[in-house]
Amino acid sequence: MSFREVLAADAALIEVRLALALAGMADQPVVHAMRYAVSGGKRLRGFLVLEGARMHGLTTEAALSAAAAVEALHAYSLVHDDLPSMDDDDLRRGQPTVHVKWDEATAILAGDALQTLAFELMCAPALGPAEVRVALVAGLAKASGAEGMVLGQALDIAAETAPAPLTLAQITELQAGKTGALIRFSAEAGAILAGADPAPLRAYATALGLAFQIADDILDVEGDAAAVGKRVGKDADAGKATFVSLLGLEGAKARATALIDEAEAALTPYGAAAETLKEAARFVIARRN
């Protein structure tokens, strides 16, 4: 199967796992909003969990709850990032954002409950021995809290009112938290599940995460809203420093390509078993949305 076929198959399974986790909950707007928020998306982070697990000889089923967990966590972060007091976005994946479709209170609560759900999913017995599940919970917490994703988002918001645009070092630090930390943890999760050394996957995902953000900045300049599914040109309009404003469009593309080479090289210890993850890395900088 090609990477795109694997990604689509994994996305369908993750969708089912999330639907199962949300089944039987109260018939309330907050629960409807949770279901809405976790539907759709590429499921790249969930795919990284599943492919990392398979590369270590585990079945997809043995890692599925962990893949659903990182996608629930990711969905929560998007719902909160889109809020009026944060990035103030009204469109996500081509659809109205949660606070537009419902209201702010429902969006805050749905995001809160999706974060909780992520940790609950990491406790699923199917993920193996308790030691493994505790390591997954701790790893997810480290990646998503005030030393990871939340810190990155806070730095991003602070940058909007900073006296000077951020430097390349500052943008890189910001990205390492905001989008990098969860991508890195997602890739490592397969090794954690298998009790293997996560170092090669961490190196792969560190380069991949940075390339992913650079590609996002390029899309914000080159993409059109219909294909991207959200407003574009926003960063430039806001006068925000991005990898494109700091490196130039061609410089940013060259940097993203070099990072993908780096990501692929990090997978050398896995030999041919890493082919799908290498394809995933190339996809990240080739995507149009």
Place this chain on the structure above:
Amino acid sequence: MSFREVLAADAALIEVRLALALAGMADQPVVHAMRYAVSGGKRLRGFLVLEGARMHGLTTEAALSAAAAVEALHAYSLVHDDLPSMDDDDLRRGQPTVHVKWDEATAILAGDALQTLAFELMCAPALGPAEVRVALVAGLAKASGAEGMVLGQALDIAAETAPAPLTLAQITELQAGKTGALIRFSAEAGAILAGADPAPLRAYATALGLAFQIADDILDVEGDAAAVGKRVGKDADAGKATFVSLLGLEGAKARATALIDEAEAALTPYGAAAETLKEAARFVIARRN
């Protein structure tokens, strides 16, 4: 030691454990806001964890990270509940709320990161075998997500725009989620830590949690803002149904007293070892703030 002395000593230890968890984090407003949000408060939930553990022969140290975890979770819920789109409170424990002292984005992010921190604290090796820590993480998730605390808060917000005031059954369901679920889990945590049957503590905390909410509603009518540390008379002004509006002031007091008797009776299996928890129950309805 009297209950008040135990509560004060436990609060001091929890304060230290939370400070330790937040030490070394980035020097950023979101982290300052997290420290601000977790400081102060009675630490009743943390006390329940610690006393429940001691009643099962465990040391305070063996349960301290779990007590800090429930207090971090509680602090997150207060920060988010106080937001303008939620309960819109500008005063908490006699101090400006987080979104007033900083801004909404910082309050949302600080709350998000405090929830994450709660789950991270539950993974602390000091809490014992991995099986115990997974059970604590799963229990905390169940109590705080869309089947517990978040559901209760969502029902509370929905009640504000409901065509008719809530019934006693609806208020009781709302409370069982909004404040009851975390109080229940806090009391059960000691039994989980010790590998003991949590049923008596669950029965105790179910009655205690409801009495606690009724006492809150009484305080909203009888208290003065200076002593309570937050705005009072708010529910009546908003025409919201409360235990006082549904049962009358005397009826609410009688119900709270009956629930405390019920809570004490549930602890019979523990004999004299439960004296401090019984005192805690009586304190809940006698408090002035």
